[in-house]
Amino acid sequence: METILSVNNLTKKFGYLTAVKDLSFTIEKGNVYGILGPNGSGKSTTLGIVLNVVNETNGTFSWFNGDTDTHNALKKVGAIIERPNFYPYMTAVQNLKLVCKIKEVSEDKIEEKLKLVGLLERKNSKFKTYSLGMKQRLAIASALLNDPEILILDEPTNGLDPQGIHQIREIIKKIARQGTTILLASHLLDEVEKVCSHVVILRKGEKLYSGRVDDMLASHGFFELKTENMAELETYLEKNDSFGKVTTENGLITAFLTEEMNPAVLNQELFKKGIILSHMVKRKESLEEQFLTLTKNQSN
Amino acid sequence: MIRLLQIEFIKLWNNRASKVLIISYFVLLTSIALVAAIKFDIGPVKFHLADQGIFNFPYIWHFNTFITAFFKLFLAIVIVSMMANEYSNKTIKQNLIDGLSKKEFVLSKFLTVISFAVISTVFVFVVSMILGLIYSDYNEISIIFSDLEYLFAFFIKLIGFFSFCLFLGILVKRSAFALGFLILWQVFEGFVRGMIRWKLFDGETTDRIMGFFPLNSMWNLIKEPFSRLGAVKSVANQIGEEFNFDYAVHWYEILIVLVWTAIFIYLSYALLKKRDL
Structure with a gap:
């Protein structure tokens, strides 16, 4: 270079x-x-x-x-x-x-x-x-x-x-x-x-x-999920080691990944367990979110 | 060097105010020829200025350089504003970002100052030559080309004065204030002269000390020529006065102005270098 x-x-x-x-x-x-x-x-x-x-x-x-x-x-x-x-x-x-x-x-x-x-x-x-x-x-x-x-x-x-x-x-x-x-x-x-x-x-x-930009946070992104049976989904996610923090907001579960995961794999897994998703998005934090996280971490 | 002059030329020539001032300056330089036309013819009183010997070689060199030096104020306005406008338009910042070094920036201004001085000197030389050839009583080559040091002094005087203007432009950053400062400085030198004369020394020593001040040293380069004029001398003789002044251009006077020029240009550069834009 x-x-x-x-x-x-x-x-x-x-x-x-x-x-x-x-x-x-x-x-x-x-x-x-x-x-x-x-x-x-x-x-x-x-x-x-x-x-x-x-x-x-x-x-x-x-x-x-x-x-x-x-x-x-x-x-x-x-x-x-x-x-x-x-x-x-x-x-x-x-x-x-x-x-x-x-x-x-x-x-x-x-x-x-x-x-x-x-x-x-x-x-x-x-x-x-x-x-x-x-x-x-x-x-x-x-x-x-x-x-x-x-x-x-x-x-x-x-x-x-x-x-x-x-x-x-x-x-x-x-x-x-x-x-x-x-x-x-x-x-x-x-x-x-x-x-x-x-x-x-x-x-x-x-x-x-x-x-x-991609490496800003050592992050694998997160899933936004929605289903009929929210409680069951939440329990599943909390037990799974691939996920870290799990939050629920406005009937939408946000689960942060601790390791790389293919959305198709997760979907299949959940389907097998009888949890049928009505909404599923995998994305990375926007620059704004990353920026705010970064500046917040260091703001003291 | 040509590039730096071209840059400055583009900046100056596209500015209507500068263009008008530059043109009027050179028109004024030429207008000294009009003095020749001063002619009173009222009954018994016949007076024709051109016949009074002001256009005689070599006196004409002294007279014309002294008179035309006053017109330098026109160019002073141009020079102060060409410097100060760079600050008020912030174009100096853009110039530096575009890849002009600070040294080149000051150099381009200084080269412009030198060009103004060169052109003015050539102009005065040509106009005086023509006037002299028409009206002078003496036309021997050796007489025509004597006393040319006045032209040299004129050249140095302009360079010194314009460098001072350039420095004030950089220092004050606003053209009106810079010109105000110039006037203030003139008053200040007058004040210092008064104080020294009053409290410290006699007239001669005061003159010598004042010769080291910038504006005074420039003024000293070309002494007033009037008391040298034949007509004035004869009037003085009639009332029992005898003038015995030293009209010559001295090397140390030139040196003082050159030193000031160097100081002003260096300070301009140092100031530009030190300042954050």
């Missing part, structure tokens, strides 16, 4: 406040990463540091195995942090031409990228006349100008209306399908769940977890 970014023991203090505490993680090529955390957990600060706009207090980071210095590495990165910042008096095309000059890439791709984000008709309008959604899409176009190795997005749907959110997500998915590495910071869990394969979870500047 090719390492794109590695962060080692990064710490950032703003006066008394420690925004990022001893943070380490690596970003490998080809994955879609999410940085999750409540507001003020240090997501933007971390991105600010690796993007050369915030100075670290301690620790190091290196792009592309440290082969190039940060500002040259950033030419191979596309990033949007917080609000889109462009020159308000310049048109979309003029702004993008400037970005091309900074990134030292040719201007051929401007039209193509504007088309990708659906701004081609407004390309000669001044930036200040754009709506927030359009500004955000222009920022994405600008970040893609160099066909980056990695795309960094910080709260890309913040402040947008539902339609705008949808448009941005579609664009992100389209980019992810092309195999671009993406690092997405967000506090919106479903957003991360929909696109990310890996997550880094932060709380108060500390890393709670980093790794694959």
